[in-house]
Amino acid sequence: MSAPSGENDFLHELQIEVEAEVIEVEWSRPEEAAGLPVADWLFDPSDAEREEIALRGLLDAVEALEDGPRPRGPADDGRR
Template structure:
């Protein structure tokens, strides 16, 4: 199971590199008719990828620490 999570983590990191390397901010300067995609969709996708990566990393870290435990 750990291998699957590692594979997922690497896949998400690879996808994040692609998204972060895109130039969606430059696309916004173009007329809307020239857009190949909506730049705000790219931003939402990136946020989703970061959330997924955080979830995978959190799960790998083990159960959350009880803040009320001494």
């Protein structure tokens, strides 16, 4: 069973948006900001790193949904 076309379109657009956000976080170079005095920070480098981790997790989830449902195994009892 495949996902409806509208859902695939939504997931594709979401993937594009999340990828753009990941690139933006990468360009912020949190590792360089961490070397500056705290008074010079435009953002907290640890917040940027956490955001990147969360965005990459979201990107993985979107990609998994785009790949479609996986076959059910014996451990899957059907509850969601």
